[in-house]
Amino acid sequence: MNVEILCLGILSRSDATGYEIRKQVTEGPFSHFYKAGFGSIYPALRKLSERGLIRCTLQAQEKRPDKKVYAIAPAGRQALAEALRRPPGPDAVRSDFLFLSFFSHLAPAEILREAFDERIAWLRAKIDTMRGHREGCDMSPGEAFTLGYGLAVYEAILAYLESNRDDLGAPNPAPVDARISGAAE
Amino acid sequence: MNVEILCLGILSRSDATGYEIRKQVTEGPFSHFYKAGFGSIYPALRKLSERGLIRCTLQAQEKRPDKKVYAIAPAGRQALAEALRRPPGPDAVRSDFLFLSFFSHLAPAEILREAFDERIAWLRAKIDTMRGHREGCDMSPGEAFTLGYGLAVYEAILAYLESNRDDLGAPNPAPVDARISGAAE
């Protein structure tokens, strides 16, 4: 499964520009299980157009350059359905964070602490926006399912990090009042 | 973080051949957060050798071709430590399974059912071997942490799949006795 199929999937839900597709991938409902930037999306759209799987309408805008709004074509729906008939392979995960955790004994404590703090903050924010999103919008069963999946995973990770961060020598920084009475680092 | 750094990390724990490294990546403690095949490992080892980060000893074997056992060099340890000083970027996840789930309304029910069954079976097996591994071996804190992390994630996913699979029209196949007294499909 590649960026082209991803674009077909997104366009099967509603027309969009390359810019909007990228937004859906980086912030929207696909962000839990796919990444793609401009550098892969725009070429993918061009190729899909050339093969007749999507079509493109120029939309003039006031005070802005023209938009290229893409829409899925019948052949595109067919190609998407075809891709969806093939059993999915295993997930691909690559985590530099876990690599760092694995070799935490070789890393500076400060880097570890920072990495944990950042990740925990990120998880909290993500979980918050996802919960909000679940309430506000009405969703297809598929969208609700993947959102719930992502939430379940992020919540499990957050809980794990919060209760196990001390195991790696990346303990929480001393609370503020400890500094006043305690020793400096 | 790339395969070269991964190899350095693995070799920092013990000497190994390319074949053994690949085994550790596909089945061992790294399998939860990294993938790599022969096609990327062997070239990585060659490059690391050329740059003097690892060294290689030929080990003759009876009835087998020679083994190339690699060991990390001081410069290699330094390079690893350096890589570990850089704060980790976000995780990269790519899941065809979630893509299929998202667009489940466009996919054949049979494919969905199969995908769920397979994934659930895979998760159960993985969780089992990981639990066994946790008991049997003594581990570095980092290894124990990442193992626990992987377990937490896999357990959360398994629980989610088991309780929500019906939402997508991929219900469990009818139990065996239902077939005897019930209607055919």
Added chain:
DNA sequence: GGTTGCATGTAAATGGTTACATGATTGT
């Protein structure tokens, strides 16, 4: 007799990232 495991590698193709290139508008 066939499959799995040990053991090493290369070449081509795929797929994606990063950096560059451009430019107006809106908000702080």
Added chain:
DNA sequence: ACAATCATGTAACCATTTACATGCAACC
């Protein structure tokens, strides 16, 4: 004045996958 958002795209580079190529030993 500066940053962010909207908006599109290309070119060079990077990393990884896939397929190929080889061969013996052990097990079923």
